Amino acid sequence: MTDKHTERFIESAKRVGAETLRMDSLQDAVAYIKEKAKGTTLVPETSLVKRHHLRALLSDAGVDVFTGKFRDAGQLPGAGVTFCNFCLADSGTVVLESTDEDIRLATTLPEVHFILADPTTILQDNLAAVEPMTTLHTGSEPKFIAYITGPSRTADIERVLTIGCHGPRELYILLVDGISSDLMEN
Amino acid sequence: MAADEKYKKSVETAIANPKLSKALHLFGDAYLIARENAYRGLDFEAMRTDLSAIKDEVRIRRKELLAEFIKNAEAAGSTVFIAKDTKEANDYVINLAKKKGAKLVAKSKSMVSEEAHLNKALAAQGIRASETDLGEWIVQLAGQRPSHMVMPAIHMFKEEVATLFNKEAGTSLSPEIKTLVDHARLRLRQEYFNADIGLTGANFLIANTGGIGLVTNEGNARLCATLPKVHVVFAGIHKLVRNMEDAIKITRLLPRNATGQLLTSYVTWIRGAVPVDGQQKEQHIVLIDGGREALYESKACQNALRCIQCGACANVCPVYQTVGGHVFGSIYISAIGIILTAFYEGLEKAKEITRACIGCRACVAVCPSKIDLEEIILHLRNEVTKEYGMGVVKNVAFKAVMKNRGLFHNMVRTASKLQRPITHKKSGEPDRRIIRHLPLHFLEKDFTEWRHLPAIAPKSFRDQFNTISQDVSNPKYRVGFFVGCGADFVYPEVGVSLIKVLNSLNVEVVFPKTQNCCGIPALYAGDTETGVDLAKQNVKAFSEAEVDYILAICPTCTMAVKRDFVDRLTDHPQWSAKAMALSNKTMDASAFLENILGASALLKATAEGKEFTYHDSCHLKRGSNVYKEPRALLQASGHQIKEMKNSDRCCGFGGTYSFLSHPQISKQITKDKVATIKDTGVKTVATDCPGCMIMLKGAVGKADETIRCAHTMELLAEALEQKK
Numbered sequence: 001m002t003d004k005h006t007e008r009f010i011e012s013a014k015r016v017g018a019e020t021l022r023m024d025s026l027q028d029a030v031a032y033i034k035e036k037a038k039g040t041t042l043v044p045e046t047s048l049v050k051r052h053h054l055r056a057l058l059s060d061a062g063v064d065v066f067t068g069k070f071r072d073a074g075q076l077p078g079a080g081v082t083f084c085n086f087c088l089a090d091s092g093t094v095v096l097e098s099t100d101e102d103i104r105l106a107t108t109l110p111e112v113h114f115i116l117a118d119p120t121t122i123l124q125d126n127l128a129a130v131e132p133m134t135t136l137h138t139g140s141e142p143k144f145i146a147y148i149t150g151p152s153r154t155a156d157i158e159r160v161l162t163i164g165c166h167g168p169r170e171l172y173i174l175l176v177d178g179i180s181s182d183l184m185e186n
Numbered sequence: 187m188a189a190d191e192k193y194k195k196s197v198e199t200a201i202a203n204p205k206l207s208k209a210l211h212l213f214g215d216a217y218l219i220a221r222e223n224a225y226r227g228l229d230f231e232a233m234r235t236d237l238s239a240i241k242d243e244v245r246i247r248r249k250e251l252l253a254e255f256i257k258n259a260e261a262a263g264s265t266v267f268i269a270k271d272t273k274e275a276n277d278y279v280i281n282l283a284k285k286k287g288a289k290l291v292a293k294s295k296s297m298v299s300e301e302a303h304l305n306k307a308l309a310a311q312g313i314r315a316s317e318t319d320l321g322e323w324i325v326q327l328a329g330q331r332p333s334h335m336v337m338p339a340i341h342m343f344k345e346e347v348a349t350l351f352n353k354e355a356g357t358s359l360s361p362e363i364k365t366l367v368d369h370a371r372l373r374l375r376q377e378y379f380n381a382d383i384g385l386t387g388a389n390f391l392i393a394n395t396g397g398i399g400l401v402t403n404e405g406n407a408r409l410c411a412t413l414p415k416v417h418v419v420f421a422g423i424h425k426l427v428r429n430m431e432d433a434i435k436i437t438r439l440l441p442r443n444a445t446g447q448l449l450t451s452y453v454t455w456i457r458g459a460v461p462v463d464g465q466q467k468e469q470h471i472v473l474i475d476g477g478r479e480a481l482y483e484s485k486a487c488q489n490a491l492r493c494i495q496c497g498a499c500a501n502v503c504p505v506y507q508t509v510g511g512h513v514f515g516s517i518y519i520s521a522i523g524i525i526l527t528a529f530y531e532g533l534e535k536a537k538e539i540t541r542a543c544i545g546c547r548a549c550v551a552v553c554p555s556k557i558d559l560e561e562i563i564l565h566l567r568n569e570v571t572k573e574y575g576m577g578v579v580k581n582v583a584f585k586a587v588m589k590n591r592g593l594f595h596n597m598v599r600t601a602s603k604l605q606r607p608i609t610h611k612k613s614g615e616p617d618r619r620i621i622r623h624l625p626l627h628f629l630e631k632d633f634t635e636w637r638h639l640p641a642i643a644p645k646s647f648r649d650q651f652n653t654i655s656q657d658v659s660n661p662k663y664r665v666g667f668f669v670g671c672g673a674d675f676v677y678p679e680v681g682v683s684l685i686k687v688l689n690s691l692n693v694e695v696v697f698p699k700t701q702n703c704c705g706i707p708a709l710y711a712g713d714t715e716t717g718v719d720l721a722k723q724n725v726k727a728f729s730e731a732e733v734d735y736i737l738a739i740c741p742t743c744t745m746a747v748k749r750d751f752v753d754r755l756t757d758h759p760q761w762s763a764k765a766m767a768l769s770n771k772t773m774d775a776s777a778f779l780e781n782i783l784g785a786s787a788l789l790k791a792t793a794e795g796k797e798f799t800y801h802d803s804c805h806l807k808r809g810s811n812v813y814k815e816p817r818a819l820l821q822a823s824g825h826q827i828k829e830m831k832n833s834d835r836c837c838g839f840g841g842t843y844s845f846l847s848h849p850q851i852s853k854q855i856t857k858d859k860v861a862t863i864k865d866t867g868v869k870t871v872a873t874d875c876p877g878c879m880i881m882l883k884g885a886v887g888k889a890d891e892t893i894r895c896a897h898t899m900e901l902l903a904e905a906l907e908q909k910k
Binding site for chain 2: 012016071075076088090091092093099100101104105108109126127129130133134137140141142143144145146147148149150151152153154155156157158159160162164165166167168
């Protein structure tokens with residue numbers, strides 16, 4: 001969890017098409033999201049969202065935070081905003097425990113996905129993820145964990161890389177210090 | 187039409203469509219670069235050794251691991267069903283759909299569902315299955331099957347895709363890829379929302395968590411697993427791994443090897459009945475045997491189930507690049523497809539494609555699970571031969587003639603005289619003889635229209651050996667020379683050159699006269715019996731010779747003596763120890779010169795510099811890992827190398843492949859090689875294999891008479907002559 005990992009993560013995430021930026025504060029990140037987000041925005045109520053009052057911050061900034069049942073937000077909502085559990089430096093991957101259905105809807109349906117990540121949770125590579133991934137599977141509770149590496153892509157027509165097939169067309173990863181260093185939390 | 191005729195026709199049709207082959211070549215070239223970048227800084231060899239060990243452990247412990255998986259999945263709320271075949275698996279899904287009153291199933295990619303023809307089975311019950319992977323959807327709309335494991339619609343072009351989409355939706359989309367992808371995004375979004383059941387495959391089943399993993403790029407699997415109320419996982423039982431660490435290790439190899447990505451856009455880990463719309467999801471995991479247990483039990487073929495389905499064996503296969511996956515495969519394509527077809531659909535179905543492998547081992551070199559695909563394919567070819575025969579020509583050639591050394595060699599001598607009326611002197615090479623045309627017109631198309639055939643030499647190497655005086659007074663080593671049929675009867679000058687080079691370095695050459703063919707042509711045709719017999723003849727000849735090393739100038743012969751004799755004679759204890767002793771001292775001549783004698787230091791600039799390009803023969807590079815040595819030797823002797831593109835891509839020879847079983851495919855592969863040679867602008871192409879020489883001399887000679895193809899040993903001997 002060194003700055004070396006952060007540099008590598010930013011470089012790898014950019015290479016796979018995720019706009020990745022360091023932010024000075026959560027407020028700056030919120031302002032950035034306000035700038036980029038268009039239309040209905042899904043912000044699932046996770047423990048970090050509650051702790052950091054993210055929904056209120058976004059609403060106050062003027063983001064159209066959806067307040068109803070996510071399944072009613074339409075087939076192609078504008079944006080989704082989430083935190084994440086941890087990141088992998090070598091591949092530019094964000095790992096997000098998404099068992100709560102709202103997290104899944106907010107990260108699969110929208111055109112744009114914003115992820116807020118704490119740089120201290122950046123691991124070297126997916127081998128380093130074996131331990132937290134195993135811990136996340138302790139017990140026998142149902143689990144849905146997503147590795148997200150860049151936006152949705154396909155090369156199924158004439159092998160031409162095309163962004164935005166079935167998942168978000170744009171992925172923004174905003175690195176903010178002090179969110180949470182707990183890999184089990186998002 | 188009979189199956190073999192239908193197959194021949196499909197080969198011809200594919201070859202008549204150069205657009206597909208061109209696309210596959212472009213993809214193959216780009217793939218190699220992307221893959222290399224993806225593994226930068228990692229030890230692929232160590233990673234695949236590790237994965238193969240994991241998969242072997244899983245095979246051995248599969249019953250126990252399967253029970254553990256079921257227990258953990260059930261504890262998390264999943265329902266697990268073991269289907270002994272694909273019919274049972276389909277029936278399970280149909281019953282479930284009926285119980286749920288389901289009308290629509292949204293599917294993400296599942297190869298085993300292709301194997302089960304699940305969509306058809308569902309349709310027969312009035313249940314619509316909608317493929318949501320873009321490539322799978324295209325193939326479904328076209329009423330076809332995937333032609334590649336990772337890129338199902340790689341055989342189609344954007345114009346065809348636009349026509350399909352427009353027909354389905356009544357639109358008039360232009361054939362622009364972005365427009366087409368956007369259309370699929372909008373159109374299929376409705377399907378996830380409307381579907382009663384979401385069906386996905388699984389890239390792994392993790393025993394100690396009871397969870398599954400999905401490795402995807404588009405995001406459709408996540409939607410299929412999230413939106414519908416019921417999730418069905420359709421997976422082969424071979425997807426089991428022990429734990430999270432095993433699964434993560436697969437994710438390190440699979441995307442890198444499949445598409446040159448460090449990781450796909452999404453890796454999704456799902457365990458149990460996750461929440462859906464305020465309730466608990468119903469998750470059914472259907473685990474399918476469908477021939478896998480039988481494959482696990484087959485000692486000769488079981489390693490095929492180490493496969494993680496990356497599709498790399500197709501990406502690098504020259505046969506696949508020539509004819510595509512609809513010809514070279516069935517549900518599963520290319521090298522792994524041959525094996526899986528034999529076990530999942532039956533040997534009969536795999537009969538033709540078993541013979542379509544040219545044996546270049548390109549797939550073996552890139553396989554992330556370290557499967558010796560070629561070896562397994564050869565085994566299956568042997569099974570096909572046992573079951574269906576190998577044809578009259580090969581029967582007589584191998585069983586009646588080759589096994590009898592005296593008869594074989596006498597026949598070659600006679601043939602050398604009989605061919606005279608049809609041989610021609612080749613310009614610029616007064617001693618060389620080639621066949622430009624065969625007397626029977628119908629043979630022209632396959633044989634001499636696109637290449638010269640080599641003529642049998644007037645005097646074989648074995649008949650010349652005694653006349654060669656070796657001026658070596660106090661030899662450093664005595665080496666036995668395994669000449670091989672190509673150098674013995676077609677290019678004896680290569681053997682003569684080798685003696686010159688070795689003698690100049692104070693090494694004496696011994697030639698055991700009772701040596702015979704290495705047996706590979708018979709084995710490749712599926713005739714193990716002749717292969718064993720020939721192995722014994724050669725082991726006897728060389729054991730009696732008592733030499734320090736055994737050298738071959740044909741990489742296929744080197745592999746035969748070094749590896750195959752030992753394998754072929756395992757069941758014959760009195761022979762196997764001798765075979766092993768020979769194996770330990772056998773190597774390719776270039777490797778001996780460079781690695782044992784350090785010849786590049788001794789040969790330093792013996793010749794006047796000439797430019798050359800080097801063709802890596804398949805069995806030398808991928809069979810013996812020799813590729814630096816000949817380059818070092820030739821450069822030391824004063825020549826300058828100018829590398830050709832894809833120097834280690836097969837030349838199209840493949841022994842009897844290019845003459846009897848698949849001359850038309852050979853022709854295309856050779857055409858590629860000739861083009862890359864011509865692109866260098868160099869007039870000398872060096873190689874270390876008489877088989878490649880037959881192909882390259884013939885085809886390059888026909889294309890451009892000013893380009894010369896020579897064995898490394900010939901060029902080295904000439905360099906020594908110049909020095910004198």
